[in-house]
């Protein structure tokens with residue numbers, strides 16, 4: 155299994171064995187008797203294609219070696235018991251009927267148990283609602299929480315894989331079934347937790363392949379595995395967790411989404427990706443905010459194409475400017491960056507990165523910098539200094555290697571998508 159390149163100040167990822175042991179130990183501590191198994195799903199960073207997954211556009215995430223591990227045992231009744239070592243509260247008990255939109259449950263419980271509700275909503279002919287029962291689960295994670303690295307999707311997808319196998323739904327074994335699991339996890343996040351996110355994070359957790367970036371086309375759900383091996387060309391992808399916390403994040407995300415959907419509706423198309431003539435639409439938009447939002451979407455779609463073409467042509471050296479242009483667009487047109495992200499990106503470039511940009515939803519969270527391997531430590535040190543000078547929280551770092559999708563990890567199967 156892939157592990158992170160050691161970085162002096164890096165956020166450690168657990169080996170598979172360590173994750174299994176921790177999940178197993180917490181399970182034994184919380185409940186009598188062993189779990190049926192342990193499943194895991196990774197966090198992600200998106201290389202390019204930001205805020206496109208709810209606009210029918212493409213995105214290009216890689217899975218991180220950092221994973222959430224869920225030890226789970228099915229039950230004969232409809233009780234759901236959850237244990238975590240660092241959530242608030244650390245224990246929760248209820249029934250499957252408490253897990254629903256509008257239910258009064260902590261958000262981490264919605265992430266962990268929401269997929270059970272969403273799977274039960276699937277077409278009745280599939281029989282999932284009848285098949286699914288209660289469960290006991292212990293959740294542990296080395297995906298940093300709140301860093302914009304999809305810790306929430308990692309919880310959803312690890313539980314979904316666990317429920318799929320323990321209740322014999324048969325979805326985890328092939329790409330089509332996994333797409334159904336991913337869709338259920340999105341639904342859990344949108345409807346049970348109430349976060350109006352797109353589908354990138356769940357696809358990254360369930361459909362990625364080690365050594366590859368996942369080119370996900372959210373218009374038709376199709377995926378392609380694009381080889382992504384920076385080490386071979388002496389480069390590394392440094393992830394900078396700004397540790398910036400921003401208020402109103404959900405409202406801001408929802409507002410961006412609503413602005414895009416409003417323009418698409420006015421233009422008579424389901425998503426901005428389907429605009430017949432984007433330049434003509436841009437020319438006729440009179441509201442400057444709307445014009446900026448749409449311009450980000452339209453130009454970012456082109457940048458994904460450019461980035462993927464460069465990767466396929468082995469032109470890793472030319473990727474930097476595309477990352478830089480994406481950041482400028484997210485900062486100036488989509489307005490989802492923040493001073494901590496901008497300083498991370500600018501400092502990384504000044505210290506030798508070929509290109510850098512914010513990644514994920516924005517308003518805090520993480521940035522990525524593409525850099526010669528020999529510059530990574532110096533870039534991390536420069537960003538740390540820049541933050542210290544401003545009196546900000548010290549940032550955290552990790553070097554991202556494209557890792558495998560989630561699966562069972564306690565030795566009963568190989569734990570990754572076949």
Ligand code: GLA
Pocket residue numbers: 200203204205206207208351352353354355514515516
């Ligand atoms: C968050 C959401 C994703 C996606 C990104 C922006 O990570 O969870 O669905 O919209 O923001 O690309």
